[in-house]
Amino acid sequence: MKNLWDAAEAGKCKSDLELRVYSSRLLGRDDTLVLHGGGNTSVKVREKNAAGAEEEILYVKGSGWDLETIEVDGFAPVRMAHLLKLAQLEALPDPQMVNELATQVTRAGAPAPSVETILHAVIPHKFVDHTHADALLAITNTDDGEARIQEIYGDDVLVVPYVMPGFELAKVCARRFKAEAKPSTIGMVLLKHGLFSFGATAEESYGRMISLVERAENYLKERGALDSPISPMGPIGPMRVELAKLRHSIAQSAGFPVVLSTDADPKAFAFARASNVREVSQRGPATPDHIVRTKRLPMLGRDVKAYASSYREYFARNAPRAKEKKTMLDPAPRVILDPELGMATAGRSAKEAAIARDLYSHTMDVIARAEALGGYRALSEEELFEFEYWDLEQAKLRRAGSPPVFAGEIAWVTGAASGIGKACVEALLKRGAAVVGLDLDPKVPGVAARPAYLGLQADITSAEAIGAALEAGIRAFGGIDMLVLNAGVFPAGTPIASLESSEWRRVFEVNVDANLTLMRECHPLLKLAPRGGRVVVMGSKNVAAPGPGAAAYSASKAALTQLARVAALEWGKDGIRVNTLHPNAVFDTGIWTDEVLETRAKSYGLSVDEYKRNNVLGTEVRSRDVAELVVEMCGPAFSKTTGAQIPIDGGNERVI
Numbered sequence: 001m002k003n004l005w006d007a008a009e010a011g012k013c014k015s016d017l018e019l020r021v022y023s024s025r026l027l028g029r030d031d032t033l034v035l036h037g038g039g040n041t042s043v044k045v046r047e048k049n050a051a052g053a054e055e056e057i058l059y060v061k062g063s064g065w066d067l068e069t070i071e072v073d074g075f076a077p078v079r080m081a082h083l084l085k086l087a088q089l090e091a092l093p094d095p096q097m098v099n100e101l102a103t104q105v106t107r108a109g110a111p112a113p114s115v116e117t118i119l120h121a122v123i124p125h126k127f128v129d130h131t132h133a134d135a136l137l138a139i140t141n142t143d144d145g146e147a148r149i150q151e152i153y154g155d156d157v158l159v160v161p162y163v164m165p166g167f168e169l170a171k172v173c174a175r176r177f178k179a180e181a182k183p184s185t186i187g188m189v190l191l192k193h194g195l196f197s198f199g200a201t202a203e204e205s206y207g208r209m210i211s212l213v214e215r216a217e218n219y220l221k222e223r224g225a226l227d228s229p230i231s232p233m234g235p236i237g238p239m240r241v242e243l244a245k246l247r248h249s250i251a252q253s254a255g256f257p258v259v260l261s262t263d264a265d266p267k268a269f270a271f272a273r274a275s276n277v278r279e280v281s282q283r284g285p286a287t288p289d290h291i292v293r294t295k296r297l298p299m300l301g302r303d304v305k306a307y308a309s310s311y312r313e314y315f316a317r318n319a320p321r322a323k324e325k326k327t328m329l330d331p332a333p334r335v336i337l338d339p340e341l342g343m344a345t346a347g348r349s350a351k352e353a354a355i356a357r358d359l360y361s362h363t364m365d366v367i368a369r370a371e372a373l374g375g376y377r378a379l380s381e382e383e384l385f386e387f388e389y390w391d392l393e394q395a396k397l398r399r400a401g402s403p404p405v406f407a408g409e410i411a412w413v414t415g416a417a418s419g420i421g422k423a424c425v426e427a428l429l430k431r432g433a434a435v436v437g438l439d440l441d442p443k444v445p446g447v448a449a450r451p452a453y454l455g456l457q458a459d460i461t462s463a464e465a466i467g468a469a470l471e472a473g474i475r476a477f478g479g480i481d482m483l484v485l486n487a488g489v490f491p492a493g494t495p496i497a498s499l500e501s502s503e504w505r506r507v508f509e510v511n512v513d514a515n516l517t518l519m520r521e522c523h524p525l526l527k528l529a530p531r532g533g534r535v536v537v538m539g540s541k542n543v544a545a546p547g548p549g550a551a552a553y554s555a556s557k558a559a560l561t562q563l564a565r566v567a568a569l570e571w572g573k574d575g576i577r578v579n580t581l582h583p584n585a586v587f588d589t590g591i592w593t594d595e596v597l598e599t600r601a602k603s604y605g606l607s608v609d610e611y612k613r614n615n616v617l618g619t620e621v622r623s624r625d626v627a628e629l630v631v632e633m634c635g636p637a638f639s640k641t642t643g644a645q646i647p648i649d650g651g652n653e654r655v656i
Contacts, residue, residue, distance in 0.1 A: 028068030062111025125198035138369035225372035254332035257408030260478025284378030404432025415487030419589030423627035493549030511556035541584030545654035568643035577642035584649030616651025
């Protein structure tokens with residue numbers, strides 16, 4: 001564990017709150033301390049209010065903020081006086097506590113204060129840090145975890161048995177501080193939960209956190225429990241259809257589409273193939289903070305129905321605790337361990353699946369280390385249930401509102417590096433889809449920098465390249481719901497009398513043959529789309545109204561349109577709808593070079609500007625206009641339409 005404090009960087013901070021931001025970001029940079037919004041930090045300061053009265057304010061990390069990227073506005077300012085009064089109450093239901101905290105925030109628009117706000121208030125130190133350090137959890141999550149903690153830290157830390165986060169935990173910690181804290185106390189261990197450090201300055205509190213975690217790491221290292229040996233894995237064969245089937249089953253159980261991400265990391269394979277995985281993986285998560293995002297237990301193998309049945313039994317056993325709660329039951333797994341897959345994680349979005357993956361990756365480390373110390377032990381089933389169906393967590397789910405229209409769905413777009421394809425990627429991402437973009441252009445991976453996007457450079461005229469791309473994309477997201485066949489070539493104008501056979505074949509190879517291969521290979525995957533597969537084929541105005549000098553292009557697009565019509569007839573029984581768009585004069589695409597534009601305009605006796613607006617409406621059609629229609633064709637408004645051919649050309653007299 002490395003102390004990252006930089007005196008020069010810290011010297012640029014102009015206030016205690018800015019120092020709190022700086023040290024919080026240092027903690028957030030280390031994923032063995034906090035992950036994806038986990039952990040918490042605070043600072044107590046004195047400020048004058050609008051009436052000129054000085055009052056003590058607790059700035060605590062706000063809900064929804066991540067320590068790695070937190071800013072000043074990410075901290076909620078809460079009046080300390082009221083917090084300390086609340087701490088004196090004998091009882092305070094957590095929903096009421098949240099309301100009380102909201103009434104004491106001094107800045108309009110500030111994020112909601114953490115549920116641990118009162119706990120931070122009762123700790124009698126200016127700066128407070130809270131992490132879920134992997135090394136610490138590996139030690140506390142053992143049968144004799146408390147004794148080990150006492151051996152490592154002595155009087156340097158207070159040790160608090162597990163208590164649910166919220167008001168009761170704050171009360172317990174306040175009592176422990178009053179009765180047991182000594183001048184040497186620099187931290188607090190919440191068994192099977194996390195680690196606190198505190199100090200008079202940001203540097204002191206941060207440094208103590210690093211020191212405490214380092215002592216835990218050294219303890220593990222001395223006992224040969226810090227690092228686990230990982231055996232090399234053998235070759236992995238094609239799994240795309242199996243993964244799509246698994247995703248389909250999970251979506252059915254959840255009641256909504258999901259993204260399924262597969263992690264082929266050697267560590268995941270080693271854990272999934274361990275002889276004791278069936279037993280140790282079913283002992284619960286490393287910390288209750290992970291429950292909501294990874295579920296109580298991972299699924300072993302691929303029997304989703306059996307997992308869902310087991311989950312319902314677990315809920316039934318604990319039903320008395322939940323009978324008065326408006327519980328949102330979702331029996332679908334979030335983490336899957338399988339010897340052929342390694343680890344797969346599911347979520348309503350690519351981000352959710354990635355969070356589950358990261359959290360369970362650290363859980364595997366905690367389990368392996370705890371086992372090396374004599375045995376991994378997590379919370380009891382009752383304690384896990386209480387957290388999973390905690391009033392505040394259920395309320396958070398209810399407040400989430402309606403998901404985006406394509407949440408949990410996966411779209412594939414060819415020709416994604418520019419023009420219409422790039423615009424489709426952006427429009428689909430905006431509506432919540434995960435997107436795989438294919439293009440021969442090496443710039444395709446950089447089209448979007450988001451967890452929900454995967455750009456793959458691939459030559460779609462190669463069946464081998466298509467197979468490799470499908471395998472990579474399915475491992476990333478789990479399936480195909482929408483297929484946008486956009487890639488194509490538009491050669492310079494050539495009269496039939498001068499058209500070379502090689503050029504004719506080249507155009508057909510890209511515009512027709514490659515799309516046939518894609519449709520054939522994607523069909524078994526589209527059949528497994530939870531809401532039915534959708535294919536949008538990019539045709540052309542030239543199908544209905546060809547132009548001189550465009551024989552190869554016009555004929556290839558006509559052939560592609562016929563292919564789409566036949567697919568609509570054949571695939572309807574599989575719940576797959578296939579529709580074709582016929583754009584015209586979309587000039588911000590890669591195929592419209594200056595040379596092509598000038599040639600085509602000249603063939604019509606028009607200037608380039610006149611050619612761009614040569615339609616009934618006198619308007620220019622842009623890539624984003626086509627993309628908007630593509631996503632509508634994939635959405636619910638067209639759920640009962642297949643085999644359609646829709647122009648988007650500003651109105652063409654020859655077509656009309």
